[in-house]
Amino acid sequence: MGIHFGVDYYPEHWPKSRWETDVKLMKEMGVQVVRLAEFSWFKMEPNEGEFHFEWLEDAISLLDSYGIKAVLGTPTAAPPAWIIDKNPKIQPIDYQGRMRHFGGRHHDCQSNPVYRSHIKRFVTAMSQRFADNKGVIGWQIDNELGNSHYDLCMCDSCKTHFQKWLNNKYGSIEVLNEAWGTAFWSQGYNSFEQISTPLITAVGENPSAMLDWKCFCSDLIVDFAKWQADIIRQNCPNHFITHNYMCFDNKVDYYDLGKLLDFVSNDIYPAGNWQKQPHQPIDEIAASHDVVRGYKKQPFWIMEQQSSIAGWGTMGRAVEPGQMSAWAMQSVAHGADAVCFFRWRTCAMGTEQYWHGILGHSGNPGRTYYEAKELIGRFGSYMDELEGSMPNTEVAIVHSFRQNYALDIQPNHPQLKYVEHICKYYKGFFDRNVPVDFVQEMDDISKYKLVIAPLQYLMTPELEKHYIDYVANGGHLVLTMRTGVKDANNICMTDMELPGRLGEICGIEIPEYDCLFEKEGAILYEKREYPISKWADIITLKGARSIAEYSTSFYRQTPAITEYEYGEGMTWYVGTEPEEELMDELSSYLISKCNITTLGTSGSEVEMMTRENSHKQWLFVINHSNEEQVYSLNDRYIMLEGEKEGMLKPYEVQLFEKNIVKK
Ligand code: GLA
Ligand code: ZN
Numbered sequence: 001m002g003i004h005f006g007v008d009y010y011p012e013h014w015p016k017s018r019w020e021t022d023v024k025l026m027k028e029m030g031v032q033v034v035r036l037a038e039f040s041w042f043k044m045e046p047n048e049g050e051f052h053f054e055w056l057e058d059a060i061s062l063l064d065s066y067g068i069k070a071v072l073g074t075p076t077a078a079p080p081a082w083i084i085d086k087n088p089k090i091q092p093i094d095y096q097g098r099m100r101h102f103g104g105r106h107h108d109c110q111s112n113p114v115y116r117s118h119i120k121r122f123v124t125a126m127s128q129r130f131a132d133n134k135g136v137i138g139w140q141i142d143n144e145l146g147n148s149h150y151d152l153c154m155c156d157s158c159k160t161h162f163q164k165w166l167n168n169k170y171g172s173i174e175v176l177n178e179a180w181g182t183a184f185w186s187q188g189y190n191s192f193e194q195i196s197t198p199l200i201t202a203v204g205e206n207p208s209a210m211l212d213w214k215c216f217c218s219d220l221i222v223d224f225a226k227w228q229a230d231i232i233r234q235n236c237p238n239h240f241i242t243h244n245y246m247c248f249d250n251k252v253d254y255y256d257l258g259k260l261l262d263f264v265s266n267d268i269y270p271a272g273n274w275q276k277q278p279h280q281p282i283d284e285i286a287a288s289h290d291v292v293r294g295y296k297k298q299p300f301w302i303m304e305q306q307s308s309i310a311g312w313g314t315m316g317r318a319v320e321p322g323q324m325s326a327w328a329m330q331s332v333a334h335g336a337d338a339v340c341f342f343r344w345r346t347c348a349m350g351t352e353q354y355w356h357g358i359l360g361h362s363g364n365p366g367r368t369y370y371e372a373k374e375l376i377g378r379f380g381s382y383m384d385e386l387e388g389s390m391p392n393t394e395v396a397i398v399h400s401f402r403q404n405y406a407l408d409i410q411p412n413h414p415q416l417k418y419v420e421h422i423c424k425y426y427k428g429f430f431d432r433n434v435p436v437d438f439v440q441e442m443d444d445i446s447k448y449k450l451v452i453a454p455l456q457y458l459m460t461p462e463l464e465k466h467y468i469d470y471v472a473n474g475g476h477l478v479l480t481m482r483t484g485v486k487d488a489n490n491i492c493m494t495d496m497e498l499p500g501r502l503g504e505i506c507g508i509e510i511p512e513y514d515c516l517f518e519k520e521g522a523i524l525y526e527k528r529e530y531p532i533s534k535w536a537d538i539i540t541l542k543g544a545r546s547i548a549e550y551s552t553s554f555y556r557q558t559p560a561i562t563e564y565e566y567g568e569g570m571t572w573y574v575g576t577e578p579e580e581e582l583m584d585e586l587s588s589y590l591i592s593k594c595n596i597t598t599l600g601t602s603g604s605e606v607e608m609m610t611r612e613n614s615h616k617q618w619l620f621v622i623n624h625s626n627e628e629q630v631y632s633l634n635d636r637y638i639m640l641e642g643e644k645e646g647m648l649k650p651y652e653v654q655l656f657e658k659n660i661v662k663k
Contacts, residue, residue, distance in 0.1 A: 001137075001337070003032045004032060004384075005031060005340070005341075005372075006031055006033035006034055006035065006068075006338065007026060007034055007035075007340055007341045008034070008035045008303070008344065009035070009344045010040075010343065012037075013347055014345070016055075018363070022344065022345065023062055023068065024066070025365060026063075026344070027068065028373065029376060030373060030376030030377060031376075033069045033070070033071060033137070033338065034063060034069075034071070034344070035071045035072075035073060035303060035340055036060070036070050036071070036073065037056055037072050038074070038077065038140060039105070040056075041075035041076070041079060042080035042082075043055065044056065044126065045125075046080075046082075048121075049121070053129050053130075057129075057133065060133060060135040060136060061135060064134060064135030069135060070135050070136050071136075071140055071303075072126070072130060072136055072139055072140070073139070073142070073143060074123050074139065074140070074142055074228055074232075076108070076141075076228065077105050077143040077148075078106070079107070079108055079115065084107065087114045089109075089157075090107075090112050091109065092149065092154075092155065093109075093158075094150060094151055094154065095151045095198060104351070106148035109153040109155050109158060110220055110221060111155075111158045111220055111224075112157045116227060120227070120231065123232065124235070127139070127231055127232045127235035127236050131235050137239060137240065139242070140243060141229060141232070142225065142243070144245075144246055144267060145243065145251070145252055145257070146221055146246070146251025147251070149251065152220070154197040158197050159197045161220065162195065162197055162213070162216050163195055164192075165216045165219065166195060176189065179489040180206055180208040180212075181206070181208055182206070185204075195209075198210060205409070207406070207410055207490045208490040211409060215402070215405065218251070218252045218253045218401065222252060222253070225257060226260055229241055229261075241261055242261050242263055243261055244265045245265065245292060245295070246266070246267055247268065250405070250408070253401040254401070257295075258296040261296070263299070263301060263337075264292060265300060265302065266288070266289070266292040266300055266303065266336075267302070267303055268289075268304070268305055268306060268331065269304070269310050270285050270306060271317055271319060272316050274316075275316065277317060279317070279323075282605065282624045283427040284423060285327070286334060286426075286607060286609070287423050287427075287438075289331060289336070290334055290335075290426075293390070293391075293437075294399065298390070299337040299387070299389070299390065300336055301336060301338040301340070302328075302331045302336045302339045302340060303340050304343075305328055306324070306342065307319070307324050307343075307356070307357055308346070308358070308360075308368050309354065309355075309356040310355050310356070311354050312351055321367065322371070322651025322652070324368065325371055326622050326624055326651045326653055329375070329653040330620075330622055332379070332383070332620070333609035334391075335611065337386070337387045337388070341357070341358050341372060342355075343355070343357035344357055344359060345357050345358070345359040345360075358372055382640065382655065386611060388613065389611040389613040389616075389618065390611060391609065391612070392435070392610065393437040393448070394448060394449040394450065395429055395435075395437070395448060395449065395450045395451075396436065396438070396448045396451045396452070397422055397425055397437070397439070397453075398422075398454070398456070399422060399438040399440065402458055403455055403457050404418040404419065406457055406458050406486065406490055409490070412535070413517060415534060421454055421455055422455065425454055425478070427583065429587055429591075430607075431584065431587075432588065433600050433607075433608040434591065434598050435609060435610060441456075442462065442466060445475065446470065450478070450596060451475060451477050453477065453478065453480075453483075454480045455480060455481070455482050455483070456479060456480075456482075456484065456502075457482045457484075457485050458485075458488055458490065459483070459484040459487065459488075460488050464484075464502055467502060467505065468505050471505045471566050471569035471570065472505075473567065473568055474567070474569045475569045477505070477570070478572045478573075478574060479506060479573050479574070480577075481576055481577065482535070483499040483500075483502060483573075484500030484501070497509045498513075498537070505564070505566045507543035507571070508539050508540065508543075508544050508562050508573055509540045509542050510539055510540070511538065512538040513535065514535070514538065516533060516534050519553075521533065521536055521552050521576065523549060523550050523561070523582070524548060524549050531579045532560070532578060532579060532582065533579060536550060536555065536560065536576050537560075537575030537576065538555045538575075539559040539560070539562060539573070541562065544559075544564035544571075544573070545562060546559030546562055547572075547589075560574075561576075561586070597634075600632055601632050602631035602632075603630075603631070605623060605625035605627075605629060606625075606629045607620075607622045607624060608621050608631070608633075612660060615659060615661075615662070617660050619655070619656040619657070619658075620654070620656075621633075621642070621653075621656070623648035623649070623650065624651070628650065630646055631646060631648065633645070637657060638656060639656050640657055641653070642656075
């Protein structure tokens with residue numbers, strides 16, 4: 001596509017007389033694309049059927065006259081007051097039965113047929129209007145779907161849709177009663193019509209019903225997006241369709257949503273005021289990029305890349321000189337083909353007055369602007385060749401929205417968090433400069449030297465077979481605590497000891513366990529003691545070797561981590577959640593056992609990542625700290641950008657290449 005750097009622009013927030021100044025500055029900075037209009041429904045349709053697209057056309061043609069292309073957002077995350085006034089029932093109902101009202105955004109129910117008809121009218125008009133506009137290249141559907149809903153909507157429309165979804169899934173109420181285990185607490189139903197959306201109960205919830213509810217909500221969001229995607233595809237066959245994701249956010253299964261899109265986009269705010277300060281740890285940012293690349297197994301766009309201070313009522317910290325560039329190139333290193341900075345100019349009004357952009361409130365170019373300009377000047381010329389390239393990975397971590405849902409419903413230990421847990425494994429490899437992919441459970445994993453499948457809590461016979469076959473054929477697999485606990489309906493397995501049939505490839509059985517609730521635990525590994533947390537599976541060896549034993553509690557000296565050769569391959573079972581120190585040891589051990597390539601050696605603030613095409617590999621080395629760092633590479637590369645191999649100035653980004661021959 002040849003488009004690599006952009007900004008999120010809101011011309012409607014500024015007088016028209018300012019626009020050309022903005023566009024000139026953008027041009028000088030190297031901007032090639034802007035995202036526009038995703039929150040300006042009222043400005044485009046102030047009354048039903050009265051369309052005013054002229055201002056947007058003017059903005060687009062001004063941008064186009066400077067060679068800057070536009071991605072248009074459909075503004076359906078903020079229906080205007082006149083729609084709400086006519087149809088108040090469009091507003092969503094929370095789990096306490098309260099309506100969430102107009103005044104913020106996402107004050108909409110996604111199943112509501114009246115809202116759907118408004119969307120149809122509007123998106124049809126908008127997409128027809130811009131189909132042949134030469135300044136427009138693509139569309140972003142809605143904005144951050146799943147965001148801004150504390151819980152999804154419990155209204156009557158959603159109730160009817162949920163009932164239909166269940167009927168479709170189970171076919172008869174008897175089958176649903178069985179699947180949900182409604183014999184417990186007299187929860188049996190005579191018909192689908194008796195089933196409600198999960199409003200607040202007197203106490204407790206049915207975990208099987210809640211799992212279906214979360215899957216339904218995800219399907220509803222996908223269907224909501226499809227409603228628009230179908231219209232745009234029909235009217236604008238030459239435009240791409242994307243959507244701005246939120247990293248690991250789990251309101252919608254991003255793999256499912258990705259099927260509707262030409263490519264996935266992501267929004268990333270490493271130092272937003274909700275993140276750990278001074279900024280989100282770099283391994284977590286990297287993991288977010290890697291999972292986003294995994295949603296469609298292809299490069300992606302960053303639709304919103306943090307450029308400056310982020311926050312609403314309160315603010316996160318200032319972005320240090322060089323830091324924005326390091327984050328932006330980190331996005332590119334992990335697979336972004338384009339990076340759009342949020343936002344062009346800091347807004348003077350509304351909720352996001354303090355969410356800063358490339359320009360401050362004054363509109364004068366300052367430090368952030370000149371840094372962005374320099375970044376584009378330095379790295380822009382490599383982007384065309386990088387486009388479409390992917391990392392060559394040997395390690396995969398399994399990621400699943402369903403497991404995430406089930407463990408949100410019942411975390412087992414109050415602090416157990418699915419994404420946090422799988423990212424602990426990620427960090428072990430990231431810190432050793434090993435590129436990692438995230439994959440879905442049933443993906444083809446045969447190419448990976450090592451697959452880590454943490455928390456395989458919900459299990460099916462197909463998934464068991466998938467892992468057994470992988471190991472039998474020479475794969476190296478890590479399974480962990482809480483594997484095989486439940487069936488697909490979120491009902492506990494009863495036919496075997498844990499971890500169920502996968503015990504066969506692990507060479508173990510787990511007849512008992514201990515939840516480390518307000519309890520410390522430790523294990524002995526290679527004669528050293530390491531803290532563990534949250535969980536301890538009490539393991540009986542059935543052929544496996546123990547490579548670490550508990551050193552606390554009544555099960556001290558029993559196996560905590562095991563290793564077993566099965567078929568042509570090997571399986572490790574980790575019966576606990578390792579803390580960082582132990583994860584360091586464990587990942588080093590697995591890297592050497594599985595002969596995994598590491599890119600080099602560096603401290604924890606330095607990151608290495610590669611992308612490659614059929615004949616070239618690029619290596620990015622990024623310093624995420626404000627101090628000088630040293631590092632060493634394990635292979636020889638030609639330096640394209642940077643001062644000196646092995647040395648990094650504060651926030652320096654270095655780029656290398658080498659030729660490769662693909663088998
Ligand atoms: C999100 C949204 C944007 C904006 C920013 C800042 O990422 O997509 O519309 O709201 O956050 O709050
Ligand atoms: Zn609803």
